[in-house]
Amino acid sequence: MDEHVMRRCIERKRDGGELRAQDWEAIVAGYMDRTVDDAQMAALCMACVLKGMSFNEAFALTHAMVESGVKISFPTADRVVVDKHSSGGVSDIVSLVAVPLAAAAGAHVAKLSGRALGHTGGTIDKLETIPGFNVALSIEQFVAQVERIRCAIAAQTEALVPADKRIYHLRDRTATVPALGLIAASIVSKKIASGAHGFVFDVKTGAASFVSDPQRAHELATWLIEISKRFNRRATAIVSDMNQPLGRNIGTGIEIIEAREFLRGEGDRRARELVVKVASALLTHAGIDDADARVVRALEDGSGYLKMLEMIVAQGGDAAGFEAMHAGEELEIVARKSGYVHAIDVVRLGHAGRRLSAHDPTGGLRVNVRIGDGVEKGQPVLYACGRDRANAADLADAFFIEESTVAPPPLVYEELT
C-alpha cells in the first residue's frame, strides 16, 4: 500500500470518518506484505479506539483478516459444525466441559483455542497438563477427528488469520485493545476461518473481563452475532458474569481436575448453569432438538465424561493419567474478619493462579466463597495448591468482607441470538 494512501486513511479515521471495505482490505494486505508498518497501524488503531468504528468497518476488517490466511472447511456438505468462544475469564472451564457434553449429545464441535492472556486462563495451557495430550493438531488431523468422534480442541495454528496474530500483538503493546470493532473483528475472524457453521460466544462482563461494562458487553455481543450472520453463520451470544471466578479452581491442571469432576456429576452449581446454556446453544445451532434435556442427560448418564476420555485418547493423551491427576497438599487461606463477601479481586487471583501453575501443572487456587456469602473470621476463603503455595498467603486481601449483607451478581445477564 502506498504511504500517502495509508496516511489519508489514518487521517479520515482520525477526523471521525469511515473507511470503505476496499480500504480495510488494502490496509490488512499492506500490513501483511509490510508496505504498511507498525507505526501506521498503531496510529490507525488508536484513532479507531478514540473515534470508533462503524459496523460496516468492523465487518470489512473481519473479512480482510479472514482472507489473510488459510480457511478450514469441513468435507461433508450437509454437516453442521459448531464452535464456541469465550472472551476470557478466570476459572472458565466452560470449553473443557461444554465441548464433550455437546458432542456426546450429538453435535459436531470443532474448537480452536488460545493461550492464557493477562490474568485470564487459556484452554490450551490447561489441556497440555493432561499427560500426552497433543494440542498441536494439523488442520487435516483436526478435521478428521471432528468427523470421527465429533469433537476436538486444538491450538490456533499460525496459518489461520495471521493478520489477527500480528495486529493483536501490536494492539497489546500500544494500548489500543479496547475498540469494539477491533475486538469483534479479532474474535469473529478466527471463528470464520476455523470452519464451523454455528457459534456460541460467551461474552464475559464485570471487573475481571476485557469489557467490564455490561452495556458495552451487550454491544459487543450484538456485533459478534451480526458480523457472523453477514458471513452466513448462525450465532448466539451469552453475556455472563466475571466479577468472580466462574468455577472453583484457578490454574491449569487444577482446572482440568475441576472439569473432570464436573463431567462426573460433581460440578459447581453456578458453573453448571452457564455450561448447560452454552452446550445447549451449541446443540441448537447443530439442528438438534430438545437441547437442554440432552445436555443434562449427557451430564447425568456419564456420556459427556466418556466423550472427554475419547477426545483425550484421540489426541494422544493418557486417560489413566488424566483420571489420576490430583492437586496435592493445600495451604488454607482464612478470612481476616467476619461478614459478607462484597467483592473478589479476580484479576489478582487470576495472576496468582497463573504463577502457581507455572512450574507445577496442578498448582493453583481453589476458591471457597462467593460474593454474597457470609464468612466467619478464620474460616477458609481460599486454598492454594502446588509447590509455590506459601507465596499465596496474602491473598486473603483479595476478598473484600463487609458487615452488611449483599446480593450476589447474576451469572447470566442475557442471551442473544
Next chain:
Amino acid sequence: MDEHVMRRCIERKRDGGELRAQDWEAIVAGYMDRTVDDAQMAALCMACVLKGMSFNEAFALTHAMVESGVKISFPTADRVVVDKHSSGGVSDIVSLVAVPLAAAAGAHVAKLSGRALGHTGGTIDKLETIPGFNVALSIEQFVAQVERIRCAIAAQTEALVPADKRIYHLRDRTATVPALGLIAASIVSKKIASGAHGFVFDVKTGAASFVSDPQRAHELATWLIEISKRFNRRATAIVSDMNQPLGRNIGTGIEIIEAREFLRGEGDRRARELVVKVASALLTHAGIDDADARVVRALEDGSGYLKMLEMIVAQGGDAAGFEAMHAGEELEIVARKSGYVHAIDVVRLGHAGRRLSAHDPTGGLRVNVRIGDGVEKGQPVLYACGRDRANAADLADAFFIEESTVAPPPLVYEELT
C-alpha cells in the same frame, strides 16, 4: 523504558489523562535508545492529537527533546542573540531578508533553517541556489560567523534535537502532525537548542498553512511564547496570513532573486509590512531602541543589502554570481475570465513552484495578482519560469475569479509578546 510502563503512559493519554514531566523525559529517552518503538510512539502521538496535551506536557516534551542532543551556546555572556522561525509558507522570503536587515541594524541573528516540506518552501533549499553558498556550517563556524558579522543562516545539524527529527518523520507518516503540543514542542525545542536568547515566531494561518484556523494559530502563538519564557527566553509571535503567497515569487533561486530585489529597495509592499515587523521585533529582543526606524533605514540606505552580500561571502558564496542570478524566459498564464480574485490555491502553486525549481535553480512562479484584485480575461495572473514552464499552463485554475468584489485578507492578524 519498560514496555509495560510505556503502555500505561499511552493508556493514560488515551483516557484523557496528563503525563508527568518525568514520563515525557522517559518516553523521549526511550525513543532515542529504541526501548520505545515507532508503534508505541505513533499510538501516543495519535492519542495526543485526539485528546490534547496540557501546557505543562508541551513544556516537558520540549525540554525532553532539547536534552536529546547538543545545545549551542554563544560565548559572550552579555551578548543577546536573536532568531526567527516561520511555521511554513509559500513565497515566504522573510528569513532571507529580515536576518540581514536586523543584523545591519545591530542585532546578532543566528538562524538554523529547514528544508522544503509539503507545499512550503525551505530557506536552506533557496540559499543553496546561490553559487558556492555553504549551508552546512559546523556549530563552531556558525557561532564564529555570528560573532564576526552578526548573522548566519545554516542548515539544522543532526546533532541538535535528534528526537525532533525522528518524531517529526514519524508524525508525518502516521497523520499525527496536528497536535498543538507536539507542534509547539517541535518548534521551540529547535530554537532553544540553537542557542539564541530571543525569538520571533511567524505563525502562518489560512488555507495554505499547517494551522489554518486563526484561533488555533493564536493558541499556538501563545504556547510558543509561554514555552520560550519557561526557558527564560524572550519571544514575540506574529500571526500572519497564508491564504495567498506572501511575496511574488515561488521556487528556490527565484525567491533569492526576489529577496535580492527586496533588499535593493524594490520589494513587494505586502511582504515589506511583515518583514519590517519581524526584523523590528528581532531588534527589540536584542535590546536595540527605535527598532522600526532602524530597520527601514537599513532597507533604504542599502546596509541590509551589503549585510546579505557579507553573509554570502562569509559562507563561501560568490557575490557576483548572486548579483547575476536571473529567472530567464517566462510563460504568461492568463485569466480565464474577468472579475475579482476571490481565492488562490496556494498549496497547488507551492507544489508547482517546487516542481519547477527541482531541476532548474531559477525555475518557479511569479504571481501577478492578489486576492481582491480585479482582472480582465486574458490578462496575466501568473508567470512560469524555467525549463519545465510549459507544464504550468493549467495553473490559471489556481485563481478563483468571481464577478463580485471581495476584500483582501489582512496580512497580520495579531502580534503577541
